[in-house]
Amino acid sequence: MSEINTDKGSGGKGKPKKLSTRVDFTPMCDLGFLLITFFMLSTSMSKPQTMELALPAKDDVTEENASKVKESLAVTILLGKEDKVYYYFGMATEEKRPEIKVTDFSAVGIRDILLQRNQQVVAEMRALKDKLAKRTISDEDFRKQATEIKANKLAPVVIIKSTDDATYKNLVDILDEMQICSIAKFAIVDITDYDKELIVSVENPGAEKI
């Protein structure tokens, strides 16, 4: 197959032609590529990525240890519909209405706010990552030191509450922001009616609270 037939025929005279010992590899090559195509289509090269999530056991959450977050460190994030994010600092109480703001999942949205709140840890983490990139510390040391840095007492504590209009993507996105912003202390909490009210109030500023 890989040869164009240029033989004009020997005409029956002379010595018998010497048979070539060359083997034609074309069919084998075809077969090889066919198999490659088949395996390429039916297999996957990479294993899926995962994000680890550990929730507290249900019976561990009691009245005493439920709200031990320092008010100055607390950041509450509410996931709304259409990829909107609402946030406020400190605790929400009936007497002291927190200032609630709206943002989104873009790079200048919630990430900027969290990075700003978590400046110290982020700066330390960046220095540590530089060290790792230059190979001055081992992977193990990196992990150990990263945990120490993230356990900073002044690091913000993020409380994530999701409304029923949010999607799973929003939840993963916000957990992702926790990782990007090196926030180790966060919790996923059920939304309260008061939080829902706050969202309504920011969506319709004119409407009075009933």
Added chain:
Amino acid sequence: MPKVKIARKSTFVDMTAMTDVAFLLLNFILLTSNFVKQEAVAVAAPSSVSEIKIPETNILTIIVDPEGKVFFGMDNQELRVELLEKIGERYDLTFDEKEKKEFSLVNSFGVPIEMLKAFIAIPSESKGSLENAIGIPCDSLNNQFSEWVRLAREVNPKLTIAIKADQATPYPKFKNVMNTLQDLRENRYNLITNLEQMPKGI
């Protein structure tokens, strides 16, 4: 005019080298990849910067589709048979050897218990079709999903729970799954995501 004689050159192309390359590539692909498993539904996982890989074995896959239907899959074929036996005990169903064998080949499924026998009976090619994607009941009245997870944990205590939910899955549906798992004291999950580049400068 003198005749110009053109030397007749052979047009034979040596394919040996190309064959070598083809089989080398084939070897590489065979060794580095793993087969795509057929899943009950196709879901689009959200992306995340997390770089943790899922463990190789002992995975319990929970798939949640955009409508909140729940699908269940366990990776070990022998343990699947054991799980089916336990489920049979729990719901007073008996499965014969053929049904057990057929069930051990199902990677993931989403049918209520009442339909399980019928589901096992249909040929494996059409098991993944849409009319069989009903979802396992996961509400408080009839929480069969909870039973599946509980018995799977009994069968294999080393299981890692991997949740694969669609981007568009509404949060309450996902919360429902998490609540069910939390009731069973399963508090560590792996959320399956696609890899996304870590933003620069942070």
